[in-house]
Amino acid sequence: MKKKGDLSINLIITAAIAMVVLIVIVLIFTGKIGTFRQNTSRCEASGGTCVDTVLQCQGQFEKTFPGGSCPGDDGKDNTRDDGVCCLST
Structure with a gap:
């Protein structure tokens, strides 16, 4: 039997993963990922x-x-x- 708390934990984990993916996509399209790569290759x-x-x-x-x-x-x-x-x- 599922508890009501299980659904909210799954929802929080899914939202956190989606937020990380969204941030990476924004960095790629704004060109900031190139700046990060350039600085780490110094x-x-x-x-x-x-x-x-x-x-x-x-x-x-x-x-x-x-x-x-x-x-x-x-x-x-x-x-x-x-x-x-x-x-x-």
Whole structure:
């Protein structure tokens, strides 16, 4: 025999899942998900350091992060293609 409380708990769980899905859809269509992805792919956000060549990844920072983006030489948020992200081992 079902209790009246079971229906309300199921309804709350379904509404919470629907709310999360709705938020993700809104983020995708407003373009905010790209900003999130860009910020998480930054080298410094992953705990790494940017260098010019793979040979400079020595000591504590021996592991390279191929997807990490390094800031440009002017210090702005634009990225340079020749930078290497070295992660701590």
